[in-house]
Amino acid sequence: MTAMTYPLSADVQKQQAMQEPAWIRMFLIGLTLIFLTLFLFIPLISVFYEAFKKGADVYLAAITDPDAVAAIKLTLTIAAIAVPLNLLFGVAAAWAIAKFEFRGKNLLITLIDLPFSVSPVVSGLIYVLVFGLQGWFGSWLAEHDMKIIFAVPGIVLATVFVTVPFIARELIPLMQEQGTEEEEAAVVLGASGWQTFYQVTLPNIKWGLLYGAILCNARAMGEFGAVSVVSGHIRGSTNTMPLHVEILYNEYNFAAAFAVASLLALLALVTLALKTLIEFRNQQHQQRGHE
Amino acid sequence: MSIEVLNLSKQFGTFTALHDVSLQVHSGELLALLGPSGSGKTTLLRVIAGLETTDSGQVLFHGEDATDQHVRERQVGFVFQHYALFRNMTIFENVAFGLRVRPKKFRPSNTEIRERVMKLLHLVQLDWLADRYPHQLSGGQRQRIALARALAVEPKVLLLDEPFGALDAKVRKELRSWLRRLHDDMHITSVFVTHDQEEALEVADRVVVMNEGRIEQIGTPDEVYENPASPFVYEFLGNVNLFHSRLHRGRAWIGAIEVEAPEHAEAEEVAAIAYVRPHEIEVERKQNGDAALAALVVHVLSVGPIVRLELVRKNDIDITPIQVEISKERFRELQLVKGDEVFIKPRRLSLFPNHQNKGNETAQAC
Numbered sequence: 001m002t003a004m005t006y007p008l009s010a011d012v013q014k015q016q017a018m019q020e021p022a023w024i025r026m027f028l029i030g031l032t033l034i035f036l037t038l039f040l041f042i043p044l045i046s047v048f049y050e051a052f053k054k055g056a057d058v059y060l061a062a063i064t065d066p067d068a069v070a071a072i073k074l075t076l077t078i079a080a081i082a083v084p085l086n087l088l089f090g091v092a093a094a095w096a097i098a099k100f101e102f103r104g105k106n107l108l109i110t111l112i113d114l115p116f117s118v119s120p121v122v123s124g125l126i127y128v129l130v131f132g133l134q135g136w137f138g139s140w141l142a143e144h145d146m147k148i149i150f151a152v153p154g155i156v157l158a159t160v161f162v163t164v165p166f167i168a169r170e171l172i173p174l175m176q177e178q179g180t181e182e183e184e185a186a187v188v189l190g191a192s193g194w195q196t197f198y199q200v201t202l203p204n205i206k207w208g209l210l211y212g213a214i215l216c217n218a219r220a221m222g223e224f225g226a227v228s229v230v231s232g233h234i235r236g237s238t239n240t241m242p243l244h245v246e247i248l249y250n251e252y253n254f255a256a257a258f259a260v261a262s263l264l265a266l267l268a269l270v271t272l273a274l275k276t277l278i279e280f281r282n283q284q285h286q287q288r289g290h291e
Numbered sequence: 292m293s294i295e296v297l298n299l300s301k302q303f304g305t306f307t308a309l310h311d312v313s314l315q316v317h318s319g320e321l322l323a324l325l326g327p328s329g330s331g332k333t334t335l336l337r338v339i340a341g342l343e344t345t346d347s348g349q350v351l352f353h354g355e356d357a358t359d360q361h362v363r364e365r366q367v368g369f370v371f372q373h374y375a376l377f378r379n380m381t382i383f384e385n386v387a388f389g390l391r392v393r394p395k396k397f398r399p400s401n402t403e404i405r406e407r408v409m410k411l412l413h414l415v416q417l418d419w420l421a422d423r424y425p426h427q428l429s430g431g432q433r434q435r436i437a438l439a440r441a442l443a444v445e446p447k448v449l450l451l452d453e454p455f456g457a458l459d460a461k462v463r464k465e466l467r468s469w470l471r472r473l474h475d476d477m478h479i480t481s482v483f484v485t486h487d488q489e490e491a492l493e494v495a496d497r498v499v500v501m502n503e504g505r506i507e508q509i510g511t512p513d514e515v516y517e518n519p520a521s522p523f524v525y526e527f528l529g530n531v532n533l534f535h536s537r538l539h540r541g542r543a544w545i546g547a548i549e550v551e552a553p554e555h556a557e558a559e560e561v562a563a564i565a566y567v568r569p570h571e572i573e574v575e576r577k578q579n580g581d582a583a584l585a586a587l588v589v590h591v592l593s594v595g596p597i598v599r600l601e602l603v604r605k606n607d608i609d610i611t612p613i614q615v616e617i618s619k620e621r622f623r624e625l626q627l628v629k630g631d632e633v634f635i636k637p638r639r640l641s642l643f644p645n646h647q648n649k650g651n652e653t654a655q656a657c
Binding site: 181182187188190195199204 | 341363366367371373375376378388389392393437440441443444
């Protein structure tokens with residue numbers, strides 16, 4: 001009878017074959033936990049701790065300060081412009097790459113990745129070089145009384161550039177995997193280009209699109225380097241939230257700095273929660289598609 | 292609705308997918324495009340549908356030039372190999388899609404749409420699945436839904452790209468006889484692409500055999516099977532044995548066997564290859580006067596009512612075995628076992644002078 005209990009199911013056997021000794025597992029998990037505690041949890045908690053250290057009144061005063069409110073408004077405005085622009089660009093680029101064959105496709109994919117590989121400071125400097133007073137278009141812009149650098153348009157440009165890859169990178173593999181057959185089927189059945197996009201393509205990519213948009217938004221609100229170079233740090237006018245935090249911190253106004261920073265940290269937490277939710281939904285969606 | 296294809300050519304980079312192809316599809320017939328992968332059959336189908344453009348040539352629907360017509364306006368039904376059902380829509384919405392996207396003036400009312408979709412789902416015997424999603428269906432069911440969806444817009448022609456290619460053998464057989472019955476009821480001009488010769492011969496009214504972007508032969512299943520027009524068709528449609536032979540003024544020799552070949556009356560000492568189907572070879576125990584080829588039985592395989600023999604010619608440098616099929620009765624009469632000596636003679640053969648053949652090194656030497 002002992003032989004009856006001996007054979008294990010294939011799954012269990014495979015699991016055991018793949019499993020490391022207990023101490024290695026404990027060590028790896030422990031190491032990860034220590035790392036996360038040191039570099040993530042403690043800083044995150046300290047942000048909120050420092051923000052509320054001098055009481056809720058100080059916290060509220062810091063985030064209702066006119067300069068802080070202006071910074072929050074500006075940050076929201078920038079995100080409200082940059083995210084839709086990148087949605088448009090991301091879908092267009094992913095569509096072109098996934099559904100058409102053309103020369104220079106790989107180059108285009110590489111170019112989309114460029115903002116990830118270039119230091120944000122450099123991206124900012126490029127815009128100063130092009131649109132700044134001493135830049136290529138500087139004198140022309142000055143003559144026509146248009147301000148891009150040290151003004152909101154510059155910040156939008158820099159933010160759009162830095163956040164370009166998020167949506168496109170998310171959609172390209174998804175759309176490549178789905179292929180063009182469903183679109184072809186729709187067109188053969190008489191659907192117009194817009195009907196095909198709206199009723200067939202969009203529903204198939206909506207979770208990926210949302211996921212990309214949320215990451216894009218988080219970065220658009222949090223971008224520091226590129227924005228710092230082009231903004232000019234004019235309080236109440238071209239100061240975004242991250243820049244405002246820096247200014248307050250440099251003025252030794254720690255409570256206010258951490259108060260504004262806590263809003264950004266909160267944004268990160270909300271983003272994380274949304275991202276997890278979407279990943280979960282997306283997984284369900286993909287399982288449906290694959291079965 | 293007839294379809295006419297005139298001098299189509301299509302190039303993908305350096306690869307020629309279609310090479311001056313002309314073809315006529317009669318109204319109401321079920322035509323098979325048969326060929327190995329890369330033969331251009333799918334490209335031809337997609338060109339007819341308007342999913343692919345051509346470099347030159349014309350497509351006519353009912354005598355009218357449709358070459359520059361957009362896919363959307365061609366009113367064709369297209370069934371894809373991997374079904375291409377809309378994964379985010381229910382089965383009902385999938386079938387209704389073609390009606391729903393019509394401009395308002397031509398769009399049937401919701402009740403009409405409902406009626407027509409349910410009728411089609413009934414036709415493909417899947418009306419009980421209307422509220423499911425594609426991922427909940429089996430491959431065979433999905434393909435039937437794809438067909439219902441294509442028929443919903445009342446297409447003038449139906450085009451099917453390897454419709455049963457992704458299904459397992461049993462479902463494939465069921466579906467193809469079902470398709471044949473469906474076509475007999477509806478008489479819609481249909482073209483389907485397949486690489487499975489059995490499927491083409493069994494289902495189609497006429498078969499177009501394609502190879503390397505060209506049409507090798509067009510004919511009824513019987514014609515292409517019984518009288519292949521080229522060595523390629525011979526080899527592609529079923530098993531065949533190749534024998535080296537010699538042609539001279541209307542006569543051919545395979546070893547000591549001499550046969551009439553009136554269609555090659557002009558030939559002067561030409562090397563040729565004789566194509567012989569496995570069931571068209573006579574097997575005898577003894578040489579009964581007539582010239583025959585001596586061979587040894589190397590393998591005996593009994594499959595149902597027929598027995599497959601593998602023979603190797605005696606005094607032969609080439610050891611490619613000869614495939615022979617005989618009836619079980621004949622096999623009992625002969626009482627053959629491995630190692631026996633037999634004498635064989637082709638009952639019927641086709642001769643192709645050597646310049647027509649490429650890559651037939653496996654032919655039996657004389």
